[in-house]
Amino acid sequence: xxxxxxxxxxxxxxxxxxxxxxxxxxxxxxxxxxxxxxxxxxxxxxxxxxxxxxxxxxxxxxxxxxxxxxxxxxxxxxxxxxxxxxxxxxxxxxxxxxxxxxxxxxxxxxxxxxxxxxxxxxxxxxxxxxxxxxxxxxxxxxxxxxxxxxxxxxxxxxxxxxxxxxxxxxxxxxxxxxxxxxxxxxxxxxxxxxxxxxxxxxxxxxxxxxxxxxxxxxxxxxxxxxxxxxxxxxxxxxxxxxxxxxxxxxx
Amino acid sequence: xxxxxxxxxxxxxxxxxxxxxxxxxxxxxxxxxxxxxxxxxxxxxxxxxxxxxxxxxxxxxxxxxxxxxxxxxxxxxxxxxxxxxxxxxxxxxxxxxxxxxxxxxxxxxxxxxx
Numbered sequence: 001x002x003x004x005x006x007x008x009x010x011x012x013x014x015x016x017x018x019x020x021x022x023x024x025x026x027x028x029x030x031x032x033x034x035x036x037x038x039x040x041x042x043x044x045x046x047x048x049x050x051x052x053x054x055x056x057x058x059x060x061x062x063x064x065x066x067x068x069x070x071x072x073x074x075x076x077x078x079x080x081x082x083x084x085x086x087x088x089x090x091x092x093x094x095x096x097x098x099x100x101x102x103x104x105x106x107x108x109x110x111x112x113x114x115x116x117x118x119x120x121x122x123x124x125x126x127x128x129x130x131x132x133x134x135x136x137x138x139x140x141x142x143x144x145x146x147x148x149x150x151x152x153x154x155x156x157x158x159x160x161x162x163x164x165x166x167x168x169x170x171x172x173x174x175x176x177x178x179x180x181x182x183x184x185x186x187x188x189x190x191x192x193x194x195x196x197x198x199x200x201x202x203x204x205x206x207x208x209x210x211x212x213x214x215x216x217x218x219x220x221x222x223x224x225x226x227x228x229x230x231x232x233x234x235x236x237x238x239x240x241x242x243x244x245x246x247x248x249x250x251x
Numbered sequence: 252x253x254x255x256x257x258x259x260x261x262x263x264x265x266x267x268x269x270x271x272x273x274x275x276x277x278x279x280x281x282x283x284x285x286x287x288x289x290x291x292x293x294x295x296x297x298x299x300x301x302x303x304x305x306x307x308x309x310x311x312x313x314x315x316x317x318x319x320x321x322x323x324x325x326x327x328x329x330x331x332x333x334x335x336x337x338x339x340x341x342x343x344x345x346x347x348x349x350x351x352x353x354x355x356x357x358x359x360x361x362x363x364x365x
Contacts, residue, residue, distance in 0.1 A: 003358075017265065031254075031297060031300060032300050034301060036320040039320035039323075042321050043318070043321060054318070054321035055308070059328060070332060073332075074336050077337065077339060129308070202309075235346055
């Protein structure tokens with residue numbers, strides 16, 4: 001298909017979309033409306049389950065089964081990414097060159113690395129109380145670890161990154177979510193139903209199953225992102241294609 | 252006038268799709284897909300907005316505080332997570348493409364190769 005034809009097709013489709021979308025938007029409730037029937041019911045249900053953060057209650061309690069699907073997507077994407085990023089038979093590993101880093105960058109990184117990791121754990125642990133949770137905290141944990149790459153070099157990052165353990169942790173985190181659902185079945189309730197003691201509203205131990213699932217998701221997301229980034233970084237830093245040319249990834 | 256907030260989402264979506272259609276670099280295509288997808292965040296959050304509402308958690312506020320719709324915010328979280336994983340997978344594919352076919356221009360990928 002020529003570029004001109006493709007653009008013409010796009011503009012035709014864009015006009016149709018724009019008209020249909022505008023027509024659909026006129027049928028939506030007004031912007032900023034005070035009536036949110038689903039929202040009000042979700043908040044009432046969250047209070048009933050003594051979970052202060054309604055979004056966590058929706059994701060890990062009221063819609064926990066949907067979130068199981070979502071984290072399976074994440075797990076499958078990490079798996080697919082690793083398959084695509086593995087070292088091919090005709091590629092070889094080049095040695096990692098030592099990087100030179102400004103002393104100020106080194107100090108900043110080594111100071112911030114533990115702080116970022118603690119922040120990540122905090123965000124995971126307080127998912128039922130304040131904005132955050134397993135997904136957000138997991139990403140903070142994973143990116144925090146990569147401060148070692150900025151503050152030192154790839155060799156240091158490889159030394160503090162137990163890939164074999166994280167590979168397993170990714171699978172264990174994903175599996176733990178599915179297994180935690182069985183707790184409900186074991187006591188005669190529904191799959192992923194929140195049957196744990198609910199605790200006191202606003203306390204760290206409140207929400208029943210919500211903080212437990214958040215921890216499982218935090219482990220899965222944190223280790224999954226590290227493992228996936230390891231695949232990309234290996235391609236960029238270590239793996240050399242047989243042609244000897246730059247393999248297209250930046251250095 | 253309030254329609255404008257919803258229409259902004261449609262505008263972002265079309266801008267992203269336009270970028271994908273005209274892209275000559277697969278990395279840029281993936282970026283444009285992320286732009287097109289981010290229109291759904293804008294639409295979801297616009298639908299869930301409540302005038303005078305704050306964030307839907309009640310750790311340090313009264314349980315009677317008016318808040319924005321938490322359901323769409325939970326959906327937006329799902330959206331972000333799925334978007335990030337899809338981007339990672341597509342970038343890994345782009346890397347393999349560059350290695351096996353020596354190009355990142357989608358238009359240069361014409362024939363099938365075993």
